[in-house]
Ligand code: ATP
């Protein structure tokens with residue numbers, strides 16, 4: 001597998017506001033950590049960090065993201081939004097939708113598992129980890145996305161739960177092409193996160209591609225375990241859960257783990 005071609009990416013992404021500056025690392029612990037370090041040094045909005053090899057890729061709650069060198073597209077985008085920090089939770093649902101759109105361009109019928117994963121054929125193909133940072137009165141978001149592109153197999157427990165674009169479609173798509181497609185899909189979606197009408201329209205499409213909506217689910221988080229029906233998502237992309245006693249409760253994405261109960 002060839003290393004990521006920076007020149008080809010710069011040409012293809014010229015003018016893209018999510019790739020104003022492209023940083024490609026041969027090896028790093030986590031592109032999210034690298035992007036946060038760059039943010040602290042004043043890197044601009046739209047700094048894109050890519051890595052050929054991640055040695056300590058992270059999911060939520062300190063869980064690991066396994067990354068086979070050269071087979072997984074590992075990317076983090078640094079955002080310095082002009083919208084208020086209260087709207088920052090909108091970024092992860094927007095990213096999940098963009099990932100699904102891009103995977104569909106390459107023939108994978110991807111769906112969104114709330115809050116932060118893309119699934120194809122019941123298996124996880126992509127995960128998103130958005131992290132918020134503050135510097136004085138300013139804030140930034142690092143949106144990290146991992147996409148399984150070229151893996152032919154997965155080891156250990158992931159063998160049952162993970163899949164890749166190659167496994168699903170039989171297509172060998174270069175990592176650069178997947179990254180370019182994702183950034184193209186994310187650009188209008190991220191731009192819409194500061195606008196209520198644009199975000200509402202985006203959430204309509206999100207509902208259409210959700211494999212969580214309407215399902216019986218169990219949510220486990222620091223606040224306890226909740227079971228019910230995933231009834232809807234709100235204007236920040238939070239999950240509205242109809243519990244068994246009829247109450248409607250709002251679940252934040254943060255630290256919550258979700259399992260569908262009917263599969
Ligand atoms: P949950 O399913 O509990 O709601 P999640 O799927 O959003 O959580 P995280 O809590 O962010 O996952 O943690 C990442 C999880 O993703 C790991 O625990 C592991 O199960 C899974 N995982 C790790 N690497 C890969 C990969 N390359 N492909 C698919 N799944 C992976």
Ligand code: BTN
Pocket residue numbers: 029030031032033056057058059060065073074075076116117126127128129144145146147
């Ligand atoms: C999840 O599985 O729910 C989230 C996984 C997020 C993985 C990506 S890979 C690029 C970026 N760097 C990280 O350490 N995590 C994210």
